[in-house]
Amino acid sequence: MLSDLARSIVLIAEAASRPKEPPPELAANPLVSSSAAGMLLEPRISSGSQELSLPLDEAVASSRMPPLPTVSEQPLSSPCDRVSPHPTSPTGACDSSSWMPGAAFGDEGCCYDSGEDDLADLSYHFKTEEQEGNTSTSENPSFPQFLKRLAKLVGFHLIPFQEATGSVIDGYLDQKPICNSVAVPLHPILDKLVKKVWQTPHTVPPVSKEIERKYILPEDAVGYISQPAHKSMVVEAAMAREKAGWEHGSAPQNLELQCLDSFGQRVYQSAAAALRVVDYQVYMARGQVELWKKVSALAKRLPQEQHQAFQAIILDGADLARHQVQAALDAGDTVARAAASGVDARRSAWLQASSFHEEVQTKLENLPYTGENLFGEQVEATLQRAKERQTTLRFLRSVYCPSAPRSGAGKGKAPLHKPAFTSTVCFKGVQCPSGKGAPPQ
Known part of the structure; x- marks a missing residue:
């Protein structure tokens, strides 16, 4: 034994x-x-x-030897044992391939239970849902797909928009072009409003008084409130040509040019009011985005089973707000082009009333417009350089090419290609010729 x-x-x-x-x-x-x-x-x-x-x-x-560490047999209460949105390994073990962001590791095992595990799990769940939602909206931001979701939400029918996008070969092979575009039906309220305005197109005011009082901007927003000033050398040239003594703020005397200038003013007045409305729309859409952000923050307090459905509604609302901002910017781009048409009409009226050459008129018509002046700073700078150049040429012509003495009939001047240098003034460093009529050296 x-x-x-x-x-x-x-x-x-x-x-x-x-x-x-x-x-x-x-x-x-x-x-x-x-x-x-x-x-x-x-x-x-x-x-x-x-x-x-x-x-x-x-x-x-x-045998008085140190004990070996043993694995205690206790119930698992870590996030690895709970049901979580993270993928787990098929074996069910907690290895390095199945860890989650926010879960800490301990020395005793791969996971340990702490008060922050639930919060980390929940935040990761939110991020996962947001990423999945962004995948459906951001990676596929096509406008037709958004319109389909909007039609389902509001309850109207989209109209397939057929456009000629097929090639000649497709037409030869009798193949119909693939078209995914859809059109929104005209809203009856908008149609009623537009038809009411179109009843008197000649006498209707450019802007409604209610809209004029409702959408206002500060005075420093030049170009969005009133008509731009047209104090320019172009207007001065037109006034000098027609030899009129009317005030500077009036229109050209020609009836056709007056109609063109008046038409440009009406178009610009309507476009400026529409730009003010668009400015309010951009701020409203931005406010909707901020509201959805606050709702998303409150959604974190909801239970897990209700959060998923609520998060989908938040993503749809944020996507709708984003498209609202884009629609407002598209409207602003379109209305700005209408305002540019009004500026072009008024510029054309004043340039035709002036005595400028056609090439000069074409160049001045397309110079940038800043909203302060009808013709802008670049137009004034260009005309000022031209005026200085013309003044210099006139001075040189008066010095070196004076007018020839008139004959008994009092007609005719000395031709420019045969100048008559009759000046006997000797400048410093210039040798005066002794011969009569010879040009100075």
């Missing part, structure tokens, strides 16, 4: 001196629990025909 006991102690001591690791087939098998693996690692002592299981800690304690 003593020899058997001594032999068993020696075997236990040798087993304790080696690191105990489960076999690979046991470690990879998820069906083997930690307690079962510990039991399989414990040595067994055979006494005769009866096998006795000796706990490893007691055996090592009897």
